[in-house]
Amino acid sequence: MVATSSWRQVGIGLVLPAVIIALWQAVAQLGWVNPQVLPSPLAVAEKWVAYLLPLQPYDAAAGSWLHWAVSGELITDSLSSLYRVLLGFLIGGGLALPLGLAMGMSPRVYDWFNVLVQMVRPVPPIAYIPLSMLWFGLGNPPAVFLIALGAFFPVLMNTIAGVRQVDGIYIRAARNLGASGFTMFTRVILPAAVPYILSGVRIGIGTAFIVVIVAEMVAVNNGLGFRILEAREYFWSDKIIAGMITIGLIGLAIDVGMNKLNNYLLRWHRGLEN
Amino acid sequence: MSASHIVVSNVNKVFQSAEREVVALKDINLEIPQGQFVCLLGPSGCGKSTLLNAVAGFAPPSSGSITADGKAVTGPGPERGMVFQEYALFPWMTVADNIAFGLQIKGQPKAQIQATVDQLLTMLSLQDFRNRYPKDLSGGMRQRVAIARVLALDSPIMLMDEPFGALDALTRRNLQDELLRIWAELKKTIIFVTHSIEEAIYLADRIVVMTYRPGTVKRDLLIELPRLRDPASAEFNALKRELGQLVMEEQQRHHHDELRLAAVD
Numbered sequence: 001m002v003a004t005s006s007w008r009q010v011g012i013g014l015v016l017p018a019v020i021i022a023l024w025q026a027v028a029q030l031g032w033v034n035p036q037v038l039p040s041p042l043a044v045a046e047k048w049v050a051y052l053l054p055l056q057p058y059d060a061a062a063g064s065w066l067h068w069a070v071s072g073e074l075i076t077d078s079l080s081s082l083y084r085v086l087l088g089f090l091i092g093g094g095l096a097l098p099l100g101l102a103m104g105m106s107p108r109v110y111d112w113f114n115v116l117v118q119m120v121r122p123v124p125p126i127a128y129i130p131l132s133m134l135w136f137g138l139g140n141p142p143a144v145f146l147i148a149l150g151a152f153f154p155v156l157m158n159t160i161a162g163v164r165q166v167d168g169i170y171i172r173a174a175r176n177l178g179a180s181g182f183t184m185f186t187r188v189i190l191p192a193a194v195p196y197i198l199s200g201v202r203i204g205i206g207t208a209f210i211v212v213i214v215a216e217m218v219a220v221n222n223g224l225g226f227r228i229l230e231a232r233e234y235f236w237s238d239k240i241i242a243g244m245i246t247i248g249l250i251g252l253a254i255d256v257g258m259n260k261l262n263n264y265l266l267r268w269h270r271g272l273e274n
Numbered sequence: 275m276s277a278s279h280i281v282v283s284n285v286n287k288v289f290q291s292a293e294r295e296v297v298a299l300k301d302i303n304l305e306i307p308q309g310q311f312v313c314l315l316g317p318s319g320c321g322k323s324t325l326l327n328a329v330a331g332f333a334p335p336s337s338g339s340i341t342a343d344g345k346a347v348t349g350p351g352p353e354r355g356m357v358f359q360e361y362a363l364f365p366w367m368t369v370a371d372n373i374a375f376g377l378q379i380k381g382q383p384k385a386q387i388q389a390t391v392d393q394l395l396t397m398l399s400l401q402d403f404r405n406r407y408p409k410d411l412s413g414g415m416r417q418r419v420a421i422a423r424v425l426a427l428d429s430p431i432m433l434m435d436e437p438f439g440a441l442d443a444l445t446r447r448n449l450q451d452e453l454l455r456i457w458a459e460l461k462k463t464i465i466f467v468t469h470s471i472e473e474a475i476y477l478a479d480r481i482v483v484m485t486y487r488p489g490t491v492k493r494d495l496l497i498e499l500p501r502l503r504d505p506a507s508a509e510f511n512a513l514k515r516e517l518g519q520l521v522m523e524e525q526q527r528h529h530h531d532e533l534r535l536a537a538v539d
Contacts, residue, residue: 176355
């Protein structure tokens with residue numbers, strides 16, 4: 001029952017994309033637009049596959065089969081982009097989490113940091129691009145710096161809010177059971193704040209993913225962001241779109257993964273809001 | 275009767291706000307012997323929960339003193355386990371983990387905790403819910419877990435703040451009977467806050483009726499009906515009438531006060 005209705009939902013959801021692709025193909029095939037402006041979906045798909053496959057034929061002498069299989073440009077680009085997102089997010093989120101916990105727990109720490117945070121937070125990470133290149137040059141360092149910055153604030157703000165909104169009744173019950181200090185923090189306050197923290201993580205990863213594309217466009221010479229900008233210089237619009245589709249697919253995969261993680265970590269929480 | 279287990283002497287509690295001050299408790303004196311089941315009864319605003327919170331150690335009195343088991347109460351602690359009206363179970367812990375939490379804090383060995391948890395799950399008919407999360411339980415089941423969580427501490431004193439207030443009538447009666455059974459078996463001293471006259475008569479050895487602001491002891495009476503009590507009996511109803519009269523007087527004062535405050539606003 002549930003399975004069939006979810007398949008039905010997926011089916012219904014695919015109708016509009018199919019119509020749009022069909023129209024797009026028709027427009028391209030009828031020659032209404034210059035293929036350099038808008039290539040046909042088939043051309044894009046073809047380019048995507050070419051972009052995905054290894055550039056050299058398989059040669060057992062050059063290395064393992066697996067190594068060869070992922071040597072395609074698209075996979076290398078995706079992996080380098082993902083690596084930057086992950087590293088930047090771990091640094092940004094890893095700094096934001098303890099600071100957020102401290103600011104949420106202690107009004108004194110909050111008073112010390114809040115004004116600074118509120119002043120820095122409205123500056124979009126993109127605005128740091130020139131400085132980041134002056135400071136870190138080109139390549140991974142400025143990109144990771146920008147991504148860390150982008151991930152930092154969502155995680156920070158949500159962590160603070162998460163700790164601050166912990167229902168006083170849990171604290172009272174825990175104190176009554178004899179909890180204090182470290183136990184109170186790890187067994188009560190932290191788990192109670194997890195729903196907020198996870199939504200911060202989710203927003204933070206989303207921001208990191210936006211920032212990585214921009215950072216690669218200006219400061220790095222590989223990765224998905226670099227590749228679509230490079231394709232523009234050669235008027236390879238099919239490759240631009242193929243790259244964009246890849247960015248979309250990876251974003252979707254991250255989102256699905258986060259959803260799974262959410263559902264697992266918050267299995268006690270579903271339906272609790274009502 | 276054995277020596278006093280909980281002693282409340284000359285307790286006053288004043289809540290101060292910008293506009294006015296509210297005397298929530300005034301000159302409260304109570305001596306509760308070991309093993310007594312005491313109900314604090316009164317309309318909302320009579321300070322019965324304030325008194326319970328003071329005994330629990332959540333909100334110290336403005337003046338006066340409270341001792342439990344011969345020791346002055348200075349803060350909350352597992353020797354005075356509390357059951358809250360809103361259950362206050364930790365939603366991220368399973369039923370078994372909720373019950374085990376207090377014992378883990380005490381640092382008991384795992385095997386011993388396991389044994390206690392098993393025993394309590396059986397005592398409260400929760401065996402089938404061991405690995406469930408609180409969100410999957412009904413109100414009655416949640417309150418069973420909350421009671422088990424406090425019983426796990428093996429504290430001689432149990433404080434209950436309108437624990438059955440949110441339950442339907444049948445579940446409520448069911449849990450009342452269960453509580454009486456546990457109390458008879460474990461000989462706890464219980465302070466139970468309620469605004470239900472019938473609940474107080476059904477459960478208590480002793481009912482302390484409190485007045486609306488300032489909260490004072492209006493009447494302190496022992497209920498000597500044999501248990502299980504029959505709410506349809508003549509004696510039960512005579513008590514109900516008598517107590518109903520007392521509580522209604524305070525309820526009227528509460529009502530007039532509300533009207534007066536509304537007029538000021």
